[in-house]
Amino acid sequence: MLKRTIPLFITGAAGGILILAYFSPATTNWGEVVTDWMNTLAAVAFILGGGNLLFVNLEKISSKRSGWAYALVTLLAFVVTLAFGVLKIGAVPNAQFPATPWAGDYESVRAPFGWVYEYVLSPLTATMFALLAFYVASAAFRAFRAKNIEAILLLGTAFVILLGRTAAAGILTGWISPEGPFAFLRLDTMAVNIMQYVSTAGTRAVMMGIALGIAATSLRLILGIDRSYLVND
Amino acid sequence: MSTQHTQSSTTVPHGAFIRFLATMDRRWIFLAMMLAVGMPILLKLRPPESPGPLSNATFAAIEHLPAGSRVLLSFDYDPASEGELQPMANAFVHHCASKGHKLAFMALWPLGAQKANETVNTVLKPFHPEYKLGVDYCMLGYKAGNEGVIKVIVTDLLQQYSTDASGTPLGEVPMLKGVSNIQAFDLILNVSAGYPGAKEWAQYATSAYPDAFSLLVGTTGVQSNQLYPYYPTQMKGMLVAIKGAAEYEVLVNAKYGNTPAIVAAQRMMSSREGESASENASGDTPESGVPAILQEGQRRMGPQLIAHLLMVTLIVLGNVVYFATRSKGATR
Structure with missing residues (x-):
């Protein structure tokens, strides 16, 4: 009963408040609160997404399903990049606070996290997108x-x-x-x-x-x- | 190159040319496309550009803002769309900085914040060294929540961004003193590759508060169809794909491409990197004096021209094969 009623109530209340907030200035603040909750949930969804990525790929590797090696690469890339970013490994020391490693710049290309972005992620995604030109040309000729x-x-x-x-x-x-x-x-x-x-x-x-x-x-x-x-x- | 024939040569009773086309391996097409893109880059082919109405409208909207206006730049793209969008991002920042506007960078895409950092490092810092972090520009960084972020910051900026990207409370960022929401900005510049992006800014920012600020958009060609309905009411200007970027660069560079600040910046970069006077660090041509990074859109129009001509040729040839084989089949 509660498993159905509570989600239905949350959906109805959130949707209703957002509609009211759009049409009635008196309820604008309510709309902001609901939207702020939504943004918080969106941030939490990243953690759920990361957990799901780990679970799905670990399961694929452990059962040695076809393509398990790709899952291993995905997992390694995920864990390594996450560690570089979250733990600020190798961050460039902050000039103002050189003794505080957590104050360092981890997005610089001289730091591992920035290096991965600049020299791995950026060229890979750009290359994938650029490949479209070749397939579009082939499709234009044939189709x-x-x-x-x-x-x-x-x-x-x-x-x-x-x-x-x-x-x-x-x-x-x-x-x-x-x-x-x-x-x-x-x-x-x-x-x-x-x-x-x-x-x-x-x-x-x-x-x-x-x-x-x-x-x-x-x-x-x-x-x-x-x-x-x-x-x- | 004979493994992927679409049709066996024995079943195509035509002239040698039609037979070649009908049985052509697609890797020849890939090779042609590679040459179509590569040769203009190597030969530095740069076709002339004349700005169209959309680029003119975009340029005028920034140009007519009083110096020192607050501009919010949302970088909603990632490296996959960099080919189309980075030149217009560079030109937007250079134009705004040349006008002396105060710039706040944010992102609705996780990698958009990195693109903003790159643009600041490659355009703002070298060519506008007078710009000081916190005073003349600030980095708000990325926030999750898609259009939800826009809905909140139009009425309450601090609720989403209590600090800037480096952790400084917004109240301590000089250029944001007294700013409680983005209605305090005069202009929103959005570089958009998809969702969330330009459409959401039009729907949740300018549609909701039409008198508060103007919206200008730089977008990918693929997305532009969805955005035309918002021009010119919700969007005062729009740059479409690399063509739009090239046209806008022509307008910006005509006025701000060779300013004393840029000449000084290039001289400094050249001397720092020990390069010859004929070609400096940013690879500009001595004739124009405009840094290469500020002409990137125009440079990319060369490969686009030849690639488009190749596409048209391929479509024509494909139809020649189609009609030749069809008419032959009918007569038999």
Whole structure:
């Protein structure tokens, strides 16, 4: 009984207060308190997330499931980085308080934590993102076909945006006067117009639909109609 | 390079060129993309940029603020998006510092705080040595809570940030004396790679308090579609991807790219690192006199131009293969 009632009450009260706080100045402070609790919970969620990461990967390693070596690498990277950051191992001594190791700068590249960020994490994440260019190019060659009217429209738009967002626009259509009656045919103008008007109109409609969906779902949660977040319900 | 053919050459009865395209290993495409990105970097290809309306609006919004205005910079990105966003972050900081604005750095992304530190170390400290920590700029650091952080700091900054990133109580930070919430700032500058970021700043900051401050955004190209609906009401300006950064750099550098402070800073850096007068520590060209780090967006437009041309070519070639094989199949 309590396992269901208390979570339902917390959800309803938190959601209700946040709605009230938005519309009524008298309850603004209540909204701030609830939001502050949420931020505290978000910080605590990092600890839960870390614990979950440890549990899942230790379980994978101990049962020698496929890919357990990757789990070991993940775990080692997590533990080592955490230790460097939390314990401030090798922190650069603070000029004002050289005798106090905890006052040192652990984010400097001369400290292990900063070094890991600068020379491991930063290049790895940038490399992963950069790989997208290669896969997008391959996909463009193999999958982007003018099979029907919709695909042709999509292709045309892609050409305009791809060329209009570079200096190619100036090279190809720069001779059209930006003040003249045919200015709209300049690739850079077409790219801006597509993004600012055509795309925005579609996005706005989608956003309104999403907002209505969020409002409906939130009301169902606040009123206790939707209880799917209660695992055993 | 023959292991990943999409179609066996025996089933494609066309000319040699079409047959080559139809059976081409995708690693040739990878090689072409590598060259498309690498060659312009090696050849220092830098196409001309002319600022568009969004970049002009962004520049004007910062330019028209009175000197010494308080600006809150939220770095909501990480190294994965650095390619697109770091040049605009550099240009934002350089522009604001050139105008003499007071800068407060914060982050809603865990690695955003590091990006803010990097920007301070590579742009603010070398080219604006007059800026003093606590007096002219401060580092608030990262806070967990996503849009919840914004919702709180618009009405009560101290509830989220009782100290700055180094542990100094906010009340003891000179530039934040008397600041109880971010409505005391004149401008919010957000460099955003996704959630939480520009959309949340528009929804929970400027939409809730439209008269309190202005919002300017630098964003990735992928995210820009979601943000256009907020321009120009909730966002006074927006820089979209590396193109936006390059355009904005042109505007900023035209006015603040070669100031006496920058010349002096470069001279000092050159003498410190013992480099020749023709090319100093930051690798600037002697013709422009503008440090390379402040032209990074323009430099990155070279690879982008060739890569986009390659993409267009690949799409055209892919469709040539498609129609050639389809029409041949139909006639047979």
